[in-house]
Amino acid sequence: MSHPLNTEALNPAHPDLDLLTTEDLLDALLDDQLVAVEAARRAAPALSGAVQAALPRLQQGGRLLYAGAGTSGRLGVLDATELTPTFSWPPTRAVPLIAGGDRAIREAVEGAEDDHEDGHAALLGAHPTPSDVLIAVAASGTTPWVLGAMTAARAQQVLIIGLANNPGTPLLHLADHPVLLDTGPEIISGSTRLKAGTAQKIALNSLSSALMVRLGKVYGNLMVDLKATNLKLEARAARLVQHATACDEPAAHAALRAADGQVKTAIVALTLGLTAQQARARLDAAQGNARAALETP
Known part of the structure; x- marks a missing residue:
């Protein structure tokens, strides 16, 4: 049937x-x-x-x-x-x-x-x-x-x-x-x-x-809005920052510490030579979109 x-x-x-x-x-x-x-x-x-x-x-x-x-x-x-x-x-x-x-x-x-x-x-x-x-x-x-x-x-x-x-x-x-x-x-x-x-x-x-x-949660194909809630994700966050900015590992960790673990804040800060606070303000103005924050004059 x-x-x-x-x-x-x-x-x-x-x-x-x-x-x-x-x-x-x-x-x-x-x-x-x-x-x-x-x-x-x-x-x-x-x-x-x-x-x-x-x-x-x-x-x-x-x-x-x-x-x-x-x-x-x-x-x-x-x-x-x-x-x-x-x-x-x-x-x-x-x-x-x-x-x-x-x-x-x-x-x-x-x-x-x-x-x-x-x-x-x-x-x-x-x-x-x-x-x-x-x-x-x-x-x-x-x-x-x-x-x-x-x-x-x-x-x-x-x-x-x-x-x-x-x-x-x-x-x-x-x-x-x-x-x-x-x-x-x-x-x-x-x-x-x-x-x-x-x-x-x-x-x-x-x-x-x-x-x-x-919604701007990804930059390129990088997971830049992840929450680093364990050791694996903390290591991933550092690798993402290194990949996006071509910095070394110590610089990536330092930028992440200054950015309270926020990957895209660290990326914007390192790329544009800003403080974490300045990078965060720039991201806020771009509705959290990392590419827009980096490319806006």
């Missing part, structure tokens, strides 16, 4: 999956993941449009809100959480909402995804404004909790970006910027933690990273 949702359909490619040797099994699983990359590539124009639409709202001080259930919800939590150490994006401006609440990050909360009203209430509980951007994610494209969050977001004039793995679904119709990640049937039928989830992770990574680049 066929299923109207591609992600729930039986995959005809491997009817004897459980009979494969371990080596062949892993080959099959890994090869199937390539479909996720292809689906994300096809979605590039839609992702680009979403970035362009979201950017002005974030420049006005808006937030990134995420809504999802199960695997999709956990991927939203992951994307939101990683923005702070990678780009110094304030955690108050990346708000992940997941069906079932925080408990659902670590364990399945059965039935939570079916509660449309709870999704609606969860989004309103984040106190959305028209400057905010909601990234709604659901493999099926039909998850009631996510649709409830989207309905609440629309009423508050929040920009809605919707990621789903099935065409023609309610999530895509409700989104201002629908992003279809058409990955088809899973190799283990219905297990959307596989290539559907991989395509979502690629799309979320690409979407949020592109936004951070456009």
